Amino acid sequence: MHIPDGFLSTPVWAAMFCVSGLVVLLALNRVKGRLGEQAVPLMGMLAAFIFAAQMLNVPVGAGTSGHLLGGVLAAVLLGPFTASIVMVAVFVVQAIFFQDGGITALGANIFNMGLIGTILGYYVFRALDRITKNTLASAAFAAWLSVVLAACATAIELAYSGTAALEIVLPAMAMIHAVIGVVEAGLTLAVLAYIGKARPDLLQLQKI
Secondary structure, eight states: OOOOTTSSOHHHHHHHHHHHHHHHHHHHHHHTTTOOTTHHHHHHHHHHHHHHHHTSOEEEETTEEEOOOOHHHHHHHHOHHHHHHHHHHHHHHHHHHHOOSOSTTHHHHIIIIIIIIIIIHHHHHHHHHHHHOOHHHHHHHHHHHHHHHHHHHHHHHHHHTTSSOHHHHHHHHHHHHHHHHHHHHHHHHHHHHHHHHHOGGGGGSOOO
């Protein structure tokens, strides 16, 4: 769901830069000096994994594309703010070196996928986990929902920018990402189940 340059109006992309910048600064402040020895290499591995997964794009229309996200997976393992930093690093590299998402749209892409898809997704996961006591199922549902919500936010931004009519782009984005979200949920569940068996200590890291 990367938005390229030229698809957002100046007021929209400027506002999204400001909002995303403030949240990223908050995240950096939260994790500063608090990362353990295991967290840093795990951040690198997750960034590489998420980067590779996001390079598999499915065209949706109105200048956008759909792909796996990985935000909830990263947040469950690292915590919401640490994971959001990982996601931001991925988006910056994609935009600058691979032209996957525009430079002017970077703030919106970070907000949609790195904040809604990661921080909000994490707190949905936590709320569900408290209720269901089923970590894997909660993570899977949160992963699915985070993809759909991020796609809807993208559609709204495009509509407010006058790029596409809301009644066209919102259903298109929501429907295709509801399907992509199922794959995202399955991948999240599978990876967490494997880690739970192979490296349960990684699930006990301090979550920031």
